[in-house]
Amino acid sequence: MATAELCWRVEEACRNARPSPVEIEIDGWLLRAAGGPVRRINCVSPPRRRAADPVAILPEVEAIYAKLGRPAIFRVPSLVRGIDAPLEERGYGLQAPTRVLYTDLARRPRTSNPAVELVDAVGEDWIAAFTTIGAASAEAVATFRQSVGCIVLPKRFAGLRIGDSLAAIAYGVIHRGLMVVEAVATHPAHRQRGHAGAVLDALMSWAVESGARGACLAVVSDNEPALALYRSLGFRRELYRYHYRRNDIAT
Known part of the structure; x- marks a missing residue:
């Protein structure tokens, strides 16, 4: 392509x-x-x-x-x-x-990790992890619920559970053979242990099983830990970049 x-x-x-x-x-x-x-x-x-x-x-x-x-x-x-x-x-x-990264899934092996849960609808435990890990405000949680509630494409919400709580989360959506990775986050107490990688591996395996040929994600350009993680998972091709222009006069 x-x-x-x-x-x-x-x-x-x-x-x-x-x-x-x-x-x-x-x-x-x-x-x-x-x-x-x-x-x-x-x-x-x-x-x-x-x-x-x-x-x-x-x-x-x-x-x-x-x-x-x-x-x-x-x-x-x-x-x-x-x-x-x-x-x-x-x-x-x-x-x-922000950078937009891509990886080809055509030859990616399927993996399985029993610690990672995949569900097709966002649950309260996933929302709780999203709220806690991101220190999200009530408004942020409410708009997130509305946003994911509008997704009509194939999707999976992934979480790696440690004890009674989800320590790492992400979700993926497949559109025209591409899986988009969203909302990747790990609880601060559980970082640097490979949990986010396990969650993304599970999502990519689901994407391969679902017929996706590639995966993509966006990452802020100066987020070096996230860039290193994504490179380790095969997201080495930068497709393009974007940024925002904001005018605060109206506020």
């Missing part, structure tokens, strides 16, 4: 793996407004074309987010040119440089 085609397929898969219950389209741009602290489900993403100038839609976008009491945020993938300069000129600051 050509790199450009794969990148846009990954963009599509990642969007569908973390949906927003509130989305509208403005001249091809996708505006998401789920609420909560997560940028990906509260930002504007560009249409699929070689260049995209956001200036024409800025008044409308800023008015919508202002009405919601939120800052206007644009997601800027390296796949699309023409977004950064106009936003920077208007005071939109750069945030969260």
Whole structure:
């Protein structure tokens, strides 16, 4: 598959793996407004074309987010040119440089770890781990529940249990032969013991069994421990990068 085609397929898969219950389209741009602290489900993403100038839609976008009491945020993938300069000129600051990584699953061996649980619906113990590990606020948990509740694609929520609690979690969603890895987290008391790797191994084995040919994920560019973990699991191919441009004038 050509790199450009794969990148846009990954963009599509990642969007569908973390949906927003509130989305509208403005001249091809996708505006998401789920609420909560997560940028990906509260930002504007560009249409699929070689260049995209956001200036024409800025008044409308800023008015919508202002009405919601939120800052206007644009997601800027390296796949699309023409977004950064106009936003920077208007005071939109750069945030969260991120890498999108990929691994081929075609020759990946299937593994099995009895300590890892895989379920097709998010349970209360998984939510409890998500809340505890990430020190998530009530608003963050509520918007996460709404988001994963909108997933209509094949999915699995994975957790590695130690005693009565889940020590490491992640979930995966398969879209058009690609598994997107989301919400990878390990409790601080159980880090550096291979638990996150075991959880991701289990998800990739499920993906292979389900016919997926590749897996992808996004990681903040300066998160060296996470980058090292993902490299060890085969995520060595960087497809593209993205960052956000945020304007706090509306808040």
